[in-house]
Amino acid sequence: MISNAINQTIDVALGERSYPVWIGRGLLDDTSRWRAALRGRHVLVLSNRTVAPLYLERVTRGLDGLHWSSFLLDDGEAHKSFANVGLALDALASLGATRDACVIALGGGVVGDLAGFTAACWMRGIDFIQMPTTLLAMVDSSVGGKTGVNLPAGKNLAGAFHQPRAVIADIGTLDSLPDREYRAGIAEIIKGAAIGDPDFFAWLEQHAKALTARDEVALVHAIAAKVRYKAGVVARDETEQGERALLNLGHTFGHALETAGRYTTLLHGEGVAIGMLLAARLSERLGMSAPADTTRLEQLLKAVGLPTTVPPGSDPQQLLALMRLDKKNTAGTLRLILWRGIGRAEIVAGVNEADVLAVLKEAATEKGP
Known part of the structure; x- marks a missing residue:
């Protein structure tokens, strides 16, 4: 039987790389919870132009005192491309991101996949945090460390396994989901x-x-x-x-x-x-x-x-x-x-x-x- 609790924590058990999946309402604003997952001074928030106007400010309020910037994709699967990975890597370079930097994926599966792949590539792998804002991303793509981009020949043919530091599934973001x-x-x-x-x-x-x-x-x-x-x-x-x-x-x-x-x-x-x-x-x-x-x-x-x-x-x-x-x-x-x-x-x-x-x-x- 499934629990009736509204807020839940589920652990993905991978030894030293284990991480929590937090499910509940209001979690984006609970900076005392997710700020602890940030280990360095540099943060790139990767989102898209549909989600960012709704939630980016709430997330960046929790980055006070850190060096951060944002990189926004156009919305849609067609933008999960190597071209955008290159631009995201350029954004990390402009930020001066070091090996203890973190990429925050604020969006759906496209954002999460591309953010995770970008994090896997920068200096051979830096931290990233999943903040899924779609139901599909909450229940699937944000959990498990599969990252990747599409090629004209097929979907997700380029990618890497790269586990997040945490998954923050704030169900409040689903209120705006079509x-x-x-x-x-x-x-x-x-x-x-x-x-x-x-x-x-x-x-x-x-x-x-x-x-x-x-x-x-x-x-x-x-x-x-x-x-x-x-x-x-x-x-x-x-x-x-x-x-x-x-x-x-x-x-x-x-x-x-x-x-x-x-x-x-x-x-x-x-x-x-x-x-x-x-x-x-x-x-x-x-x-x-x-x-x-x-x-x-x-x-x-x-x-x-x-x-x-x-x-x-x-x-x-x-x-x-x-x-x-x-x-x-x-x-x-x-x-x-x-x-x-x-x-x-x-x-x-x-x-x-x-x-x-x-x-x-x-x-x-x-x-x-």
């Missing part, structure tokens, strides 16, 4: 349950209405459950040699859809939602899972307002070609995360491309709502 982005974050919550927690999946089915209505108790329950699950996986398999790969359920399909749309058609969580459903259909086609599990997943995704059909005009052959570039593939064969039903995901190597293509072709003929 409904579409909020729902995209719910996709990552559903993903965690679909991978390894059938009881939590059932809880989500029962509380879908409360969660989409942003009920605070239900929201914190869901965030904490997903973070706690991911923290355990990361502690056991930090660099994705085995179990952590399961967290990519739906991502191979989803990343292909995002890339095909040049990162402008689908939000990441929307791609994950569609990708999970395609993975479930492929699992069903391969005789791994029952149709009832696919139906439950589709119904839950629809209940929280997530898309379940591929964008109009999607080219199955193009999507398959993009899937071949996925980082999980080995020896030139597809290696996908599939399932044997809700809560029982597994890594499947050597997946027959003909089966994948058949699922993609069937999906391409479906009509959206």
Whole structure:
């Protein structure tokens, strides 16, 4: 059963590199909590032009007495690029940042990924702190130390594992989050349950209405459950040699859809939602899972307002070609995360491309709502 506490702390246990994930309301203003994670005199706050006007001043009030500056991206996945990493590194250079400097990531997944990669590159690795302002970033990308940037050939093909010093998930920032982005974050919550927690999946089915209505108790329950699950996986398999790969359920399909749309058609969580459903259909086609599990997943995704059909005009052959570039593939064969039903995901190597293509072709003929 999930705790009813509004404010929660979850530890990501990685020995000397362990760090807390703080979840609650008003945490950006709780400088006595997060200021202690800053070890040096230099701080670069990396954000975007949508988030900064809302929250940057609140964060920088906590940097009194330090040398700090800010670097702002344009909003959107298309700006998670090497060009912006270079500009962020230039900002650190202009600040005179030393090896005990810190980068603060104030924003969603794009900001967090690029800030973490920048921190990993500066002087071969400096501290960074995650201050996620989207639901998706709170429950997924801010936890676990995956950082990276996109290439024209595919999403997150360049990156590094670089753990943050702390994660400050202030749910108050979700008050300004548009409904579409909020729902995209719910996709990552559903993903965690679909991978390894059938009881939590059932809880989500029962509380879908409360969660989409942003009920605070239900929201914190869901965030904490997903973070706690991911923290355990990361502690056991930090660099994705085995179990952590399961967290990519739906991502191979989803990343292909995002890339095909040049990162402008689908939000990441929307791609994950569609990708999970395609993975479930492929699992069903391969005789791994029952149709009832696919139906439950589709119904839950629809209940929280997530898309379940591929964008109009999607080219199955193009999507398959993009899937071949996925980082999980080995020896030139597809290696996908599939399932044997809700809560029982597994890594499947050597997946027959003909089966994948058949699922993609069937999906391409479906009509959206």
